[in-house]
Amino acid sequence: MSIEQNIREISRKLLSDGVVDLIIGYGQGTLPYATTPVFIRNADDVEQLIWNPCCTNNLALYVRRELEQANKKKDARPLKIGVVTKKCDAKAMVELIRENQLKRESIVVIAVPCSGMLDKAKLHKRAGDRELLRVEVSGSEVILAGRGFEIKVNRDEVLRDNCLVCKDPESLPIADEIVVEKDDYKKPYVEDDFSDVKEHEKLSPQERWAVFRAEFENCIRCYACRNACPMCYCSECFAECSQPRWLGGSVELKDVLFFQIVRVLHQAGRCVDCGACAAACPMDLDIRKYTRKLNYDALNIFRFETGVSPDDKPLLATFSIDDTQEFITEPE
Amino acid sequence: MGINPYTPYPVTIKRVVVENEDKDIKSFELVFTNPEHEKAFNYLPGQFAEISVWGYGECPIGMASSPTEKGILRFTVKKTGGVVTTALHNLQPGRQIGVRGPLGNSYPVNEIKGKNIFIIGGGFAFTTLRSLLTYLIHPDNRNNYADITVIYGARSPGELIYKDEIALWQQRDDLNVYITVDKADEHWDGLEGFVPTIAEQVIKSWDNGVAFVCGPPIMIKFTIPVLLKAGFPPELIYTSLEMRMKCGIGKCGRCNIGPKYVCKHGPIFTFAELQQLPSEY
Amino acid sequence: MKLIKKNRLKDFLNTLMNYYDVFAPVLKHKKIRFQKISTPEEVILEYSNTHNKPTELFFPQCEVLFEVDLKENIPEQPPKPDKPVIVFGIRPCDARSLQILDKVFHWDGVDDPYYFARRNNAILIVMGCTEPRSTCFCTSVGSGPMDHNGADLFLTELPEAYAIEPVSEKGKAVFEQVNDLLEDATEGELKSLAELTRRAEQMIDSEVNLNGLSDKLRGMFDHPVWDEFHLSCIGCGTCTYLCPTCHCFDILDEKKGNYVRRIRFWDCCMYPYFTLQSSGHNPRPTQKQRVRQRVMHKFQYFVENFGEIACVGCGRCILNCPVNLDIRSILKRLMEVKG
Ligand SMILES: Cc1cc2nc3c(=O)[nH]c(=O)nc-3n(C[C@H](O)[C@H](O)[C@H](O)COP(=O)(O)OP(=O)(O)OC[C@H]3O[C@@H](n4cnc5c(N)ncnc54)[C@H](O)[C@@H]3O)c2cc1C
Ligand code: SF4
Ligand code: SF4
Ligand code: SF4
Ligand code: SF4
Ligand code: SF4
Numbered sequence: 028m029s030i031e032q033n034i035r036e037i038s039r040k041l042l043s044d045g046v047v048d049l050i051i052g053y054g055q056g057t058l059p060y061a062t063t064p065v066f067i068r069n070a071d072d073v074e075q076l077i078w079n080p081c082c083t084n085n086l087a088l089y090v091r092r093e094l095e096q097a098n099k100k101k102d103a104r105p106l107k108i109g110v111v112t113k114k115c116d117a118k119a120m121v122e123l124i125r126e127n128q129l130k131r132e133s134i135v136v137i138a139v140p141c142s143g144m145l146d147k148a149k150l151h152k153r154a155g156d157r158e159l160l161r162v163e164v165s166g167s168e169v170i171l172a173g174r175g176f177e178i179k180v181n182r183d184e185v186l187r188d189n190c191l192v193c194k195d196p197e198s199l200p201i202a203d204e205i206v207v208e209k210d211d212y213k214k215p216y217v218e219d220d221f222s223d224v225k226e227h228e229k230l231s232p233q234e235r236w237a238v239f240r241a242e243f244e245n246c247i248r249c250y251a252c253r254n255a256c257p258m259c260y261c262s263e264c265f266a267e268c269s270q271p272r273w274l275g276g277s278v279e280l281k282d283v284l285f286f287q288i289v290r291v292l293h294q295a296g297r298c299v300d301c302g303a304c305a306a307a308c309p310m311d312l313d314i315r316k317y318t319r320k321l322n323y324d325a326l327n328i329f330r331f332e333t334g335v336s337p338d339d340k341p342l343l344a345t346f347s348i349d350d351t352q353e354f355i356t357e358p359e
Numbered sequence: 360m361g362i363n364p365y366t367p368y369p370v371t372i373k374r375v376v377v378e379n380e381d382k383d384i385k386s387f388e389l390v391f392t393n394p395e396h397e398k399a400f401n402y403l404p405g406q407f408a409e410i411s412v413w414g415y416g417e418c419p420i421g422m423a424s425s426p427t428e429k430g431i432l433r434f435t436v437k438k439t440g441g442v443v444t445t446a447l448h449n450l451q452p453g454r455q456i457g458v459r460g461p462l463g464n465s466y467p468v469n470e471i472k473g474k475n476i477f478i479i480g481g482g483f484a485f486t487t488l489r490s491l492l493t494y495l496i497h498p499d500n501r502n503n504y505a506d507i508t509v510i511y512g513a514r515s516p517g518e519l520i521y522k523d524e525i526a527l528w529q530q531r532d533d534l535n536v537y538i539t540v541d542k543a544d545e546h547w548d549g550l551e552g553f554v555p556t557i558a559e560q561v562i563k564s565w566d567n568g569v570a571f572v573c574g575p576p577i578m579i580k581f582t583i584p585v586l587l588k589a590g591f592p593p594e595l596i597y598t599s600l601e602m603r604m605k606c607g608i609g610k611c612g613r614c615n616i617g618p619k620y621v622c623k624h625g626p627i628f629t630f631a632e633l634q635q636l637p638s639e640y
Numbered sequence: 641m642k643l644i645k646k647n648r649l650k651d652f653l654n655t656l657m658n659y660y661d662v663f664a665p666v667l668k669h670k671k672i673r674f675q676k677i678s679t680p681e682e683v684i685l686e687y688s689n690t691h692n693k694p695t696e697l698f699f700p701q702c703e704v705l706f707e708v709d710l711k712e713n714i715p716e717q718p719p720k721p722d723k724p725v726i727v728f729g730i731r732p733c734d735a736r737s738l739q740i741l742d743k744v745f746h747w748d749g750v751d752d753p754y755y756f757a758r759r760n761n762a763i764l765i766v767m768g769c770t771e772p773r774s775t776c777f778c779t780s781v782g783s784g785p786m787d788h789n790g791a792d793l794f795l796t797e798l799p800e801a802y803a804i805e806p807v808s809e810k811g812k813a814v815f816e817q818v819n820d821l822l823e824d825a826t827e828g829e830l831k832s833l834a835e836l837t838r839r840a841e842q843m844i845d846s847e848v849n850l851n852g853l854s855d856k857l858r859g860m861f862d863h864p865v866w867d868e869f870h871l872s873c874i875g876c877g878t879c880t881y882l883c884p885t886c887h888c889f890d891i892l893d894e895k896k897g898n899y900v901r902r903i904r905f906w907d908c909c910m911y912p913y914f915t916l917q918s919s920g921h922n923p924r925p926t927q928k929q930r931v932r933q934r935v936m937h938k939f940q941y942f943v944e945n946f947g948e949i950a951c952v953g954c955g956r957c958i959l960n961c962p963v964n965l966d967i968r969s970i971l972k973r974l975m976e977v978k979g
């Protein structure tokens with residue numbers, strides 16, 4: 028049996044036993060490197076569920092949304108959702124539980140041993156930006172094919188960066204149903220030493236500004252990064268608030284800069300480094316660089332890591348007398 | 360409109376009238392800075408304009424004055440707590456603002472000649488109906504129309520707008536005026552009851568009439584069946600619709616209800632037209 | 641029809657740059673998009689299509705409508721371009737999308753002066769698609785990879801040269817300006833052009849039959865099929881911000897001291913705030929309604945108002961939707977359900 032069949036089997040059982048009302052998982056996409064989130068309410072439809080290394084979207088955001096919408100309706104018994112869950116989705120759900128956005132008992136976590144997701148931008152780059160008509164994964168190889176070309180690349184080299192630093196993707200912080208099947212490929216694990224962040228910190232403010240500028244002057248403010256993020260759930264985002272208006276309407280640097288900085292700051296102690304934002308960005312901007320800086324600070328200053336246990340308090344909701352206060356700067 | 364449909368005409372606030380007890384509805388009387396602009400601003404009752412408060416933006420407001428009232432332009436604006444209406448409410452006479460328009464279609468003042476007219480309004484949405492009524496009763500126009508009946512109501516006596524004018528209308532013998540409040544207070548000696556209820560009592564048959572209905576959605580919802588029951592054809596019941604707007608000229612794409620753009624095809628629609636539209640407003 | 645040899649393309653562009661500001665596909669931060677070029681070397685010639693929509697040259701994401709000095713209170717208008725512009729290498733679908741925008745920005749004779757100042761100032765050198773992408777479905781929406789509609793000059797890449805055909809009067813004038821660089825085509829090259837043209841159309845493998853769709857949609861506003869599409873949609877603006885026919889915008893004032901500028905910038909029907917009224921009432925409160933608006937606007941409302949579909953089949957929304965909600969799948973489903 029494959030992971031995919033295992034997922035279907037579990038889902039079928041959950042639905043037909045009436046344990047859950049809805050399964051959220053991944054379905055067949057229309058592009059060779061894409062899947063699309065699917066919502067399954069009927070046991071007969073579980074064949075739509077698929078599993079492959081292109082299941083990039085973080086499904087936690089749909090789980091939260093569906094539960095919120097269901098709770099608005101007064102009638103019926105509470106909705107229960109089965110979620111096809113990889114480690115980063117699980118971490119996001121942990122954070123959502125901690126922030127009282129999800130009830131643990133509303134979800135059934137179908138824990139899938141993930142072996143890393145492919146990075147769409149890396150695939151395209153390896154194919155010399157030619158159109159990809161076929162992406163085939165076999166073991167540690169990925170075949171990229173298009174009109175008049177077919178190349179093999181090493182799977183390790185086309186994984187998303189956040190997948191490389193993802194530790195023990197088989198062990199999830201929350202799990203109810205375990206997919207026991209395994210991929211025959213084991214993704215490499217790179218100890219996260221935040222060297223990229225440290226490198227960036229070494230730059231002068233002017234240089235950092237230049238790096239930021241070069242990247243974000245290409246932002247089209249589509250908000251895909253925000254909307255793809257499971258942790259960006261505010262019903263009114265500062266970006267759209269009109270009284271007071273925090274943000275202008277332009278795509279001039281003053282506005283994109285402000286948007287990104289505030290979006291990133293709002294992730295402090297919350298971002299689970301799932302990479303959904305970066306994967307969603309149509310301009311392939313390096314958004315993760317900045318959330319990682321905050322993750323590093325959370326770890327470095329407060330020994331805090333997201334997505335570990337649903338029982339802990341969120342970082343921003345805890346205070347200890349021993350907290351370092353280095354970040355508090357005295358007025359000059 | 361000038362060459363550039365996005366640039367407003369500068370106008371000066373001449374007078375500000377607080378219209379209601381809650382003080383959140385004010386009428387602004389405006390005069391054009393440039394007489395040429397006044398000539399160019401050629402409008403009919405039912406049309407609207409985009410009002411600019413520099414630094415705050417624009418919002419669409421129906422003309423409350425009638426083109427027969429030369430020299431001034433009047434708008435009655437409710438402070439919603441939003442950006443532009445709040446800023447506007449803070450302005451005193453003498454300040455300059457901008458007016459861009461006229462925009463949208465109008466009440467069919469020519470097509471309805473010879474007919475009995477029913478003007479039915481609720482709350483502060485009486486603004487463009489005031490424009491219409493003022494137009495119809497102007498000495499140059501009054502003889503073109505048969506009977507004119509006005510039914511106007513508000514939540515409470517303090518929320519009725521245009522009180523001075525109502526008194527004048529009530530004195531005229533060529534108007535049937537019914538003013539009602541949802542809930543009377545100790546000083547009120549007029550009608551009490553919701554607009555649809557009063558309309559039902561007053562309007563017994565169609566009688567070659569044409570009706571103009573503006574007010575809160577709930578009032579419109581209950582008034583239209585009254586008119587249909589009295590025999591009004593849906594093509595002769597007019598109302599004014601509201602959608603969020605920006606450009607006012609059919610370009611920014613946000614005010615459509617199905618294929619109809621409220622800023623361009625509207626804001627005035629007949630009930631017959633509404634029946635053809637999706638209920639997404 | 642004449643030819644411009646590939647090794648003379650540089651001279652061709654240089655000649656154009658003498659007379660015009662030339663915009664062409666360049667690589668800008670990982671993505672190919674149209675920008676003003678300063679040397680012919682910047683131009684990317686191997687591109688299926690640009691990532692960003694070229695309509696942004698005419699209707700930019702953000703522009704100043706006017707500035708007001710509060711002390712004077714007379715709106716001023718921003719300066720207008722004076723040097724004529726050539727857009728080199730725009731694809732047929734995108735050239736058509738400009739014709740679609742023309743209709744909106746000229747609705748009932750009310751011209752959008754900002755758009756038309758740029759539009760009337762520009763000449764389009766369209767490059768036919770000899771290698772269409774798998775997501776291109778231009779042939780399904782009344783066009784094709786070699787559609788000359790909307791072009792001033794039409795270029796087709798042959799093995800050693802580009803075939804160049806003047807299409808409009810404006811195009812003929814440019815044709816004259818570069819005449820020295822052009823050569824007559826040989827019989828073989830003519831044949832190869834005909835062959836390539838035929839092959840390009842056959843290469844479009846993405847067909848969606850849209851016959852009668854807009855009539856059918858007229859009665860389908862309340863159809864249950866609309867419950868099927870929106871669940872995966874995260875309501876980002878990607879599909880509309882990259883779509884060459886999308887034209888929705890917002891207007892806002894920005895104030896700095898005594899200085900106010902009124903700007904307009906793209907907006908999008910997939911956002912909840914798009915229709916939110918001041919009272920808190922929102923006529924389209926759910927993503928289901930917003931997805932329906934996008935589809936209905938392009939395939940029904942626009943047809944009703946302007947007589948054609950507001951989609952040119954460029955595939956940008958398909959390639960870039962972060963959840964792979966494919967407009968072709970939606971259209972196929974709409975065609976197949978009972979109306
Ligand atoms: C044709 C028409 C005629 C109107 N006539 C009147 C009138 O005579 N008196 C009156 O008080 N109000 C009228 N309104 C409603 C008025 O436009 C809104 O109350 C106003 O836009 C709120 O602006 P704001 O900036 O204070 O609110 P915000 O909530 O800050 O809104 C921001 C912007 O969104 C747009 N917007 C928000 N709500 C609406 C809305 N309901 N309708 C249209 N655009 C909106 C405007 O461009 C506004 O500036 C009319 C609306 C329309 C469409
Ligand atoms: S900010 Fe990005 S990486 Fe972090 S949780 Fe959100 S989507 Fe995931
Ligand atoms: S997804 Fe990318 S382009 Fe869109 S707003 Fe975010 S950073 Fe900008
Ligand atoms: S809807 Fe999609 S395919 Fe059609 S023109 Fe827009 S981006 Fe291109
Ligand atoms: S309504 Fe939506 S689909 Fe239509 S042009 Fe505007 S943003 Fe594009
Ligand atoms: S790009 Fe996709 S997810 Fe984003 S709004 Fe469009 S359809 Fe929805």
Ligand code: FES
Binds near residue numbers: 607608609610613623
């Ligand atoms: S307000 Fe812009 S299209 Fe109607």
